Amino acid sequence: MYNIKNKREEAKFYMVCLIVFNVSILAFYKYYGFLIDNISILTGLNLKIINLPLPFGISFYTFKIISYIVDVYLGKCKPQSRLTSFALYVSIFPQIGAGPIVQYSDMESELFERKVTPEKFGKGVEKFIMGLGKKVLIANNLSLIWVQVKSIPGLEMSALTAWLGIIAFTLYIYFDFSGYSDMAIGLGRMLGFTWAENFNYPYISKSASEFWRRWHISLGNWFKTYIYIPLGGNRVSKLLNLRNIFVVWMVTGLWHGANWNFIFWGLFYGIIIYLEKIKIAKPLSRMNSKIQVLYCLFIVVIGWVMFDLQSVGQIFKFYANMFIIGSTGLVDSNALYIIRTSWKLFLIAILGSTPFVLGLYENIKRRFGKNGYIFLAVFYAIIVLLSISSLVADSYSPFLYFKF
Known part of the structure; x- marks a missing residue:
C-alpha cells in the first residue's frame, strides 16, 4: 500500500x-x-x-539551489x-557574483512581502558606500603591495618583505571580500x-574556530547546515567527528578552487580546528586575550600563504623567507620602500579591520546629534568622490571572490 513512508522515500530519492x-x-x-x-x-x-x-557565480548559485532543495525536503x-x-x-x-549565500528558508518570506522605506534605503546606501570604500580605496591599494612582493624573481626577499607582503594580502582579502559583501547587503x-x-571582525578572533564563525559567515553556516550536521556533527564518536571535520574542510578547500594549494589550505584548517577541540582550547582559554588574538592571527596569516600561492614550491619558499631560512636577510630595500610608502595604508587597514571605526561612527552620532549626521553625510560623499576618482584613474581590479 502506498503510504506516507513511501512518499518520504520517494521525496528523498528526488532530493x-x-x-x-x-x-x-x-x-x-x-x-x-x-x-x-x-x-x-x-x-x-x-x-x-x-x-x-567558468559560468559566472556558479559556486554561489549552486549552493543556493541546494539550500532550496534540502529546505523543502525537510519542511x-x-x-x-x-x-x-x-x-x-x-x-x-x-x-550572484560573490554571495552572501542566503539560505532559501531565510529569504522565502521577503520574496513575496518586503517594504522599501526611506530609512531602510538610506541604511542600504550607507552600507553600499562603506563597501565601495573598502574595495576601491583600501583593498585595491593593498593588492598592489602583495602583487609587488610575490612578483619578486625567484621569491628572493628578506623576512620583513615576506611578512609585509602576506600581511598586505591578509588585509586585502578581508577588505576586498567584506567590501563586496557590504555592497551586496546594501543593495x-x-x-x-x-x-x-557576512563578516564580524574576524581578525579580532581568539582561535581559528572563532575566526571561521566570523569570516564568510554565510558559507560557514551553509557547510554546517548541509554537510557537518547531516554527517552527525560532534554528536558522534571522536573518530567520526574527526571525519566530519575533515570532510567539511576538504570540501571548503575544493570549493575555493581546483588546485592542490586549496586542498592543502582546507586540510591545514581541518587539522588546526580539530587540535583546538581536543588539545588547545583549554590551555588557550587560560592565556591573555591579546596572546590568543596573536595566536589566531599567526595561524590565519600562515594559511593565506597557501591560499594564494599556487605551487607547492612557491609556498615552501615563501615560508622559508618568512622564517629567515631561505631569505636574503632580515631587511632589504623592498621592505624599507613598502614601509616608507604604505605605512599609513597599513595603519588605516588595521584599524578598519577592528570595531574601532564602528565605535567612532556611533560616538559621532551620539555626541553630535544632527550635526553628527551632517558630518557623516559629508564623509560618505568624500568616499564616493575618492572612489570614483580612483576607479577612473586605475585599471580594472575585479573582486577576488568572483573567481570562486
Whole structure:
C-alpha cells in the first residue's frame, strides 16, 4: 500500500538526484581541468584539456539551489510554485557574483512581502558606500603591495618583505571580500531585502574556530547546515567527528578552487580546528586575550600563504623567507620602500579591520546629534568622490571572490 513512508522515500530519492545533478554541473565546470591534469601526471598520458569558461557565480548559485532543495525536503519552507520567485532567489544580482549565500528558508518570506522605506534605503546606501570604500580605496591599494612582493624573481626577499607582503594580502582579502559583501547587503537593503552580515571582525578572533564563525559567515553556516550536521556533527564518536571535520574542510578547500594549494589550505584548517577541540582550547582559554588574538592571527596569516600561492614550491619558499631560512636577510630595500610608502595604508587597514571605526561612527552620532549626521553625510560623499576618482584613474581590479 502506498503510504506516507513511501512518499518520504520517494521525496528523498528526488532530493538526492537533484543535489547530485547540481553538484555534477559545478564539478564538471570547476574541476574538469584539474582532474584531467592529475590523471595525465599519474598515468603519463598526454590528455588534452578543453578550456571551459567558468559560468559566472556558479559556486554561489549552486549552493543556493541546494539550500532550496534540502529546505523543502525537510519542511522548513514550502515548494516554490512561481518560477519568477525561484529565479529571483537564485540569481538576485547583488548576491550572484560573490554571495552572501542566503539560505532559501531565510529569504522565502521577503520574496513575496518586503517594504522599501526611506530609512531602510538610506541604511542600504550607507552600507553600499562603506563597501565601495573598502574595495576601491583600501583593498585595491593593498593588492598592489602583495602583487609587488610575490612578483619578486625567484621569491628572493628578506623576512620583513615576506611578512609585509602576506600581511598586505591578509588585509586585502578581508577588505576586498567584506567590501563586496557590504555592497551586496546594501543593495539588497535598498531593494527591501534584509540579509545578515557576512563578516564580524574576524581578525579580532581568539582561535581559528572563532575566526571561521566570523569570516564568510554565510558559507560557514551553509557547510554546517548541509554537510557537518547531516554527517552527525560532534554528536558522534571522536573518530567520526574527526571525519566530519575533515570532510567539511576538504570540501571548503575544493570549493575555493581546483588546485592542490586549496586542498592543502582546507586540510591545514581541518587539522588546526580539530587540535583546538581536543588539545588547545583549554590551555588557550587560560592565556591573555591579546596572546590568543596573536595566536589566531599567526595561524590565519600562515594559511593565506597557501591560499594564494599556487605551487607547492612557491609556498615552501615563501615560508622559508618568512622564517629567515631561505631569505636574503632580515631587511632589504623592498621592505624599507613598502614601509616608507604604505605605512599609513597599513595603519588605516588595521584599524578598519577592528570595531574601532564602528565605535567612532556611533560616538559621532551620539555626541553630535544632527550635526553628527551632517558630518557623516559629508564623509560618505568624500568616499564616493575618492572612489570614483580612483576607479577612473586605475585599471580594472575585479573582486577576488568572483573567481570562486
